Amino acid sequence: MLRFVAAIGAAFLTFLTGTGRLVVFAGLTLATAFTPPFYLRAILREMVNIGYFSLPVVGLTAIFTGMVLALQSHTGFSRFAAEGAVATVVVLSVTRELGPVITGLMVAGRVGAAMAAEIGTMRVTDQIDALTTLSTDPLRYLVLPRLLAGLITLPILVLVADIIGVFGGYLVGVYRLGFNPEAYLNRTQQYLQTTDVVSGLVKAAAFGFIVTLMGCYHGYYSRGGAQGVGQATTHAVVSGSILILVFNYLITAAFFGR
Amino acid sequence: MSEAEAEPKISVRGVRKSFGRKQVLDGVDIDCHSGESLVVIGGSGTGKSVLVKCILGLLHPDAGSIRIDGTETVGLQRVARERLLQKFGMLFQGSALFDSLTVWENVAFGLVQGRGMERSQAREIALAKLASVGLGPEVSLLRTAELSGGMQKRVGLARAIAAEPEIVFFDEPTTGLDPIMADVINDLIVKCVREVGTTAVSITHDMVSARKIADRIAMLHQGHIVWHGPTAEIDHSGNPFVDQFINGRADGPIKMQVRAA
Numbered sequence: 209m210l211r212f213v214a215a216i217g218a219a220f221l222t223f224l225t226g227t228g229r230l231v232v233f234a235g236l237t238l239a240t241a242f243t244p245p246f247y248l249r250a251i252l253r254e255m256v257n258i259g260y261f262s263l264p265v266v267g268l269t270a271i272f273t274g275m276v277l278a279l280q281s282h283t284g285f286s287r288f289a290a291e292g293a294v295a296t297v298v299v300l301s302v303t304r305e306l307g308p309v310i311t312g313l314m315v316a317g318r319v320g321a322a323m324a325a326e327i328g329t330m331r332v333t334d335q336i337d338a339l340t341t342l343s344t345d346p347l348r349y350l351v352l353p354r355l356l357a358g359l360i361t362l363p364i365l366v367l368v369a370d371i372i373g374v375f376g377g378y379l380v381g382v383y384r385l386g387f388n389p390e391a392y393l394n395r396t397q398q399y400l401q402t403t404d405v406v407s408g409l410v411k412a413a414a415f416g417f418i419v420t421l422m423g424c425y426h427g428y429y430s431r432g433g434a435q436g437v438g439q440a441t442t443h444a445v446v447s448g449s450i451l452i453l454v455f456n457y458l459i460t461a462a463f464f465g466r
Numbered sequence: 467m468s469e470a471e472a473e474p475k476i477s478v479r480g481v482r483k484s485f486g487r488k489q490v491l492d493g494v495d496i497d498c499h500s501g502e503s504l505v506v507i508g509g510s511g512t513g514k515s516v517l518v519k520c521i522l523g524l525l526h527p528d529a530g531s532i533r534i535d536g537t538e539t540v541g542l543q544r545v546a547r548e549r550l551l552q553k554f555g556m557l558f559q560g561s562a563l564f565d566s567l568t569v570w571e572n573v574a575f576g577l578v579q580g581r582g583m584e585r586s587q588a589r590e591i592a593l594a595k596l597a598s599v600g601l602g603p604e605v606s607l608l609r610t611a612e613l614s615g616g617m618q619k620r621v622g623l624a625r626a627i628a629a630e631p632e633i634v635f636f637d638e639p640t641t642g643l644d645p646i647m648a649d650v651i652n653d654l655i656v657k658c659v660r661e662v663g664t665t666a667v668s669i670t671h672d673m674v675s676a677r678k679i680a681d682r683i684a685m686l687h688q689g690h691i692v693w694h695g696p697t698a699e700i701d702h703s704g705n706p707f708v709d710q711f712i713n714g715r716a717d718g719p720i721k722m723q724v725r726a727a
Contacts (some may be wrong), residue, residue: 245582334562337524341556342625343548343580 240348254357270369274376295395298377312415320423324444327427328437362416481530492689505680514669555631561622570606616647636668
C-alpha cells in the first residue's frame with residue numbers, strides 16, 4: 209500500500225518538476241524577445257515553414273471536415289425538420305471549434321514533430337552547445353523565432369481553414385443536398401458574430417504557441433541519441449495535442465461559459 | 467616574473483561534478499598558462515569532456531572554482547557569461563557543424579551572429595580561415611553533410627579559430643580519423659596554437675596526438691588529476707596509472723568496467 213502511495217507521489221512530483229521546467233523554459237525564451245539581437249529572418253523562415261507548407265494538409269482537412277459536417281448535420285436535423293440550420297451549424301462549428309482544433313492538431317503532427325526532431329538532433333550532436341560557444345543564445349536563436357512564428361501564423365492558417373471549411377459545407381449543401389446557393393450563404397452570414405471568429409483566432413494563437421513550445425521544449429531537453437530524439441518527437445506531438453484539447457475547453461469557457 | 471604574468475590563463479580548483487549518484491569530477495585542480503598547450507588524457511568516461519564543459523560554462527560545477535584571467539567564472543550571470551564566451555573557441559568531438567548552413571556560413575557563424583559582423587566581411591574571414599586549414603573556396607558553398615569526416619574536422623577547426631579566440635578547446639580532435647588525417651589535424655592544431663599564440667586545452671586518449679600537440683599533459687582518473695607534467699617527462703612519470711595508460715596495457719591499477727554495476 210505504501211509503495212502504491214509512494215509511486216503516486218513520485219509521479220506527481222515528476223509532473224510538477226516537468227511543469228516548472230516548462231514554465232521556466234518558456235519564460236527564459238520570452239525574456240530574450242525584449243533585447244537585441246533580433247533574428248527577424250529566422251522568424252520569417254519559420255512562418256513560411258509553419259504556415260505556407262502546412263496549407264495543403266490544413267486545406268484538405270478543412271474542406272472534408274466542412275463537407276462531412278454539412279452531411280451529418282443534414283442527416284440529424286432532418287429528423288425534426290430543421291434542415292435549414294445546416295449552414296449555421298457548419299459556420300459556427302468551423303469558426304468556433306473545428307477550424308482551430310483541427311488546424312492545431314495537424315500542425316502539432318507536422319510542425320511540432322519536425323521541430324522536436326530538428327532541435328533534438330542538434331542537442332545530441334552538440335550543435336546547441338556549439339551555438340553557446342559561438343556567443344549565440346540557443347533560446348534566442350532557435351526557440352524564440354519558432355514560438356513567435358507559431359503565435360503569428362496559426363491565426364492566419366485558421367482563417368484560411370475557416371474559409372475552406374465553410375466552402376466545403378457550401379459544396380455539399382448546394383450540390384449534394386440541393387440548398388439554394390443564395391439562401392445557404394445568407395444563412396451562413398445571418399447568425400455568425402464577430403466573437404465566433406475572434407474566439408477561434410485567439411484559440412489559434414494559443415495553439416500555435418503550445419505546439420511550437422512543446423516541439424522546442426522536448427527537442428531541447430532530448431537525451432540519448434536517435435532513441436531520445438524519437439521519444440522527444442512522440443512526446444512533443446502527444447503533449448501538444450493534449451494541451452490543445454485542454455486549452456480549447458478553457459478558452460471556450462472564457463468566451464462562451466457565461 | 468610579475469604577478470600578472472604568473473597568473474594562470476585558466477585556473478581550476480577543487481571542481482566537483484556529479485550526475486545523480488555518479489561522481490564524475492571529484493576535486494579537480496589544474497592550471498593552464500597563457501600560450502600553453504595543455505592536453506588532458508584519460509580513459510573513456512573519466513570526465514574529460516565534463517571538465518571542459520565546466521570550464522566553458524556549458525555545465526555548472528557542484529563545487530569549486532574556475533578562474534579565467536584571474537576572474538571567477540562559476541555562477542556568472544548571462545551577460546557576463548556571453549562576454550566571457552567571446553574568449554573561447556571549441557572544436558567538438560563530432561565537429562557539431564550546423565547542417566542547415568553551408569561550410570562558409572558555419573565558419574562565419576560566430577562572427578555574424580555572435581559579434582554582429584557584416585556577412586560580406588565575415589565571408590572573407592571565413593574563406594581565409596578555410597584556406598589556413600587547407601580547404602579551398604570551392605568547399606565553402608557545400609553543405610556539411612557533403613564533407614568527409616576529416617574535412618568536417620577541418621571546418622570545425624576553422625570555425626573554432628575564426629574569431630581568433632584567446633583560448634581554444636579541442637575535444638578528441640583525432641577520434642574516428644585515419645592516422646594520416648589525424649596527423650594533418652594535429653599539425654593544423656600545432657600551427658594554429660603556435661603561430662597565433664593561443665592557449666589550447668585538448669582532451670584525448672590518443673597518445674600520438676597528445677605527444678604532438680601538448681606542451682604539458684595531465685591525466686584524469688576517477689575524478690582527480692593523478693599526474694601532470696611536461697610532455698617530455700610522461701615516459702618517466704613514475705606514475706603507475708600514466709604508465710599503464712600510455713603503454714595501453716590491460717593489467718595495472720586502472721580497472722576497466724566490462725560489466726554494468
